[in-house]
Amino acid sequence: MTAFGIASRFCPNPAGEISDRKTLPKTLPRRGNPDEVHAMGLKLHVAVVCLSLFLAGESSAGDWPNRAVKVVAPVGPGGYTDVMARVTTDRLARMFGKPFVVENRAGAGGLIGTEYVTRSAPDGYTLWFGGGAQFTSAPLIKKLPYDPVTGLAPISMFVMNGLGLVVPPTLPVKNLSEFVAYAKARPGKINYGISGTGQSTHLAAALWASREKLDLVMVPYPTVPASMLGVMTGEVQMYFGNMVDLVEQVRSKKVRLLAVSSSKRLALFPDTPTFVEEQRDFTFTSWVGYFTPTGTPAGIIDKLSKAVSDVCREQEVIDLITGMGAECIGSSPGELAAAIQADLPLAKAAVDAAGLSGK
Template sequence: MPAISAWRAALAAFTLAACSAPGLAPAASAWPEKPVTLVVPYPPGGPTDIVARVVAQGLGEALGQTVIVDNRSGAGGNIGADMVAKSAPDGYTLLLATTAHAINMSLFKNLGYDTQKSFVPVSLLTKGPLVIVTRPDLPAHSVSELIALAKQRAGQLTFASSGNGQSTHLSAELFNTMAGTRMVHVPYRGSAPALTDVMGGQADLMFDTMLSSMPYVKAGKLQALAITGAQRSPAAPDLPTVAEAGLKNYEATAWNGLMAPAGTPPAVVQKLSASLQQVLGRPDVQQKFAAQGFAADWMTPDDTRRFVSDEVRKWAEVVRASGATVN
């Protein structure tokens, strides 16, 4: 008996020592032990990239590890999303998801990932309206005048977007559906070239982020008609909403969220969520987003999952009604 007791004591001591060893500690409790990569599926310098860099800096400070922004653009945000979906679910590779990742579920016929099944939502990051901007000489100075002109010139007015499946694309398709207009979509690789062509008259208008377009509005190079949110934006309080300006019940918002590969340990997701709540609650972070026309919008993982599910359903209806599709 003494020998057995001594053996059990030795085994318990060994087990305790093993669990306490740095190399054998549970990954979730030790996370993060190295830099974290935040994949942004769009080019540097755009609205999503700017949000990502603010979040990466704050998250790095909260976690005590560097958060590296990795731009993997292409295919309407699908290249970066597919990369993260296939990454190890260890919390070291994260996705900066956008409205497009809800839209793409019904817009693209062959996706290599499923927005709702391939990822575990962590939190929403920002939410904000788009703004309808036109070339300065377009003879429409309000939403009502734009609708009248688009009906008069059915199939002739063109709207630019930052790419197929982006919020800048489907927000205009929603407008077409609700207003009974037939404006023609012209996709670009990002907001910058799209806005350049609107200013140059090669395209008539665009539904774009306030961050990208409002500096040109203030410079007189673009005309702003309305914003797409349910309420007016503090970044442009004089601009009416589309609903106020003549298209009742219209609302479209652009959002950014943080997601991790499916299978990421719940403890890691919760630590990320708590850290983001801290970051998004900081006044300096909120001010940076507000200057871009966004509002910081932390959500629990469960609330984020429900939000994304609602967005997938909403935009599927828009895609169906518009007939838009991308192979």
């Protein structure tokens, strides 16, 4: 625990502990009374320690960073989350004049990297960059050895990304309504691909199929590229994918994009409607952002949040993110915390629809 964290926990007002006259005795302890002498000495000692810890916490926030900062991505290299992490770390390094180094700690659906950060020192030198599923659906699917909500403090949501429903270009459907009719006429014969159990591609597809009362067959793939190959070859007839993973295949017409699950149309594909526009009550988005171990000084969190927000205002970054079918956000810590709470009901419904509750 940092000095600031200790002071905050044990000294609710560490600076005021010795500045408020009400906290000090009006008279000196009576001579010869060792209990009073000890009590006064102990109180003064605690007050001095608390003030020292408070000032140390303020100093650490002011000096931060004075060495390299590690950014843990709980995924393998090369994917969407990893790429987004590196987009930010390059710019954060320039802003702060110290290296921000991405460290990939993949495995167990993000559990390994996430647990590592929750158990790291809250000093601002180990950060977490990942997706919202770790806070919403993951705890519902299996018992975790940590609590991501209490173990990680929000810094800033970096990017929000809608999902797209794609089908093989040879499938005889041109829009969402036609696909629903096609699938309902063939119960148990339409396959849909997922790229990881419990991931957004799985949860979105299961929830939507449940709401539409479609009898579909799930086909699991180990990776996003494998899932994309499955839909391009017609091995599966439907795939819900993050838009950043679909852009090139949609542009090259290797898959057909029927609708997007964001709240509004994408500038990249303005002719593709949202599910809501197609009279389907369905909005499903994913996001990635920065967190830090709980107990990190507020001054460091504020510095990082402002820096991520500044990154999101760079035109080069805006063009890059928009070109990937996503939206740069740059939220405050409070806004990110609120987003997690708002996502919980939808996550619960999706996990139930996927039959993963309590596993």
